[in-house]
Amino acid sequence: xxxxxxxxxxxxxxxxxxxxxxxxxxxxxxxxxxxxxxxxxxxxxxxxxxxxxxxxxxxxxxxxxxxxxxxxxxxxxxxxxxxxxxxxxxxxxxxxxxxxxxxxxxxxxxxxxxxxxxxxxxxxxxxxxxxxxxxxxxxxxxxxxxxxxxxxxxxxxxxxxxxx
Ligand code: HEC
Numbered sequence: 001x002x003x004x005x006x007x008x009x010x011x012x013x014x015x016x017x018x019x020x021x022x023x024x025x026x027x028x029x030x031x032x033x034x035x036x037x038x039x040x041x042x043x044x045x046x047x048x049x050x051x052x053x054x055x056x057x058x059x060x061x062x063x064x065x066x067x068x069x070x071x072x073x074x075x076x077x078x079x080x081x082x083x084x085x086x087x088x089x090x091x092x093x094x095x096x097x098x099x100x101x102x103x104x105x106x107x108x109x110x111x112x113x114x115x116x117x118x119x120x121x122x123x124x125x126x127x128x129x130x131x132x133x134x135x136x137x138x139x140x141x142x143x144x145x146x147x148x149x150x151x152x153x154x155x156x157x158x159x160x161x162x163x164x
Contacts, residue, residue, distance in 0.1 A: 073159045118138045
């Protein structure tokens with residue numbers, strides 16, 4: 001019986017010291033890892049901001065070259081009228097007055113939220129980017145159509161500019 005008591009007594013006396021020691025070590029480790037995580041977070045944030053600032057230069061706008069209105073009109077009939085009309089909303093909005101109009105602003109047509117909120121204006125430059133790749137200009141927009149040829153875009157834009 002005595003042996004059993006001693007056995008249980010000895011570790012009980014050692015335990016408080018051990019406990020303080022291990023909790024101190026744990027405490028230090030925890031503080032250390034918190035500081036480390038904060039520093040890591042800050043450096044990631046800083047690195048991310050710097051990287052973003054370096055890799056995202058302001059957009060370059062490309063003014064289309066001179067366009068041919070007659071060719072633009074033919075292209076419009078051929079490519080755009082499945083979804084658009086000059087004077088009425090179809091799948092896409094009506095185009096009369098589009099040049100100079102705020103993007104996504106024609107009353108009576110329900111635009112994607114992304115287009116309506118884009119805060120851009122239709123100019124030869126914005127139209128050029130839009131027709132080349134609508135998704136690049138306004139991510140989340142709903143026009144699934146692109147015009148890859150630069151001269152065709154220029155012709156279309158020249159025609160759109162006549163729709164006053
Ligand atoms: C497959 C259908 C489709 C075709 C083809 C299409 N569009 Fe669109 N277009 C749309 C839709 C849909 C929208 C509205 C997009 C949104 O709300 O995100 C739109 C929007 C536009 C706008 C924005 C107008 C505004 O009021 O802000 C322009 C400009 C435009 N299209 C030009 C063209 C031209 C030019 C062509 C032909 C080369 C063309 N689209 C072909 C469906 C189409």
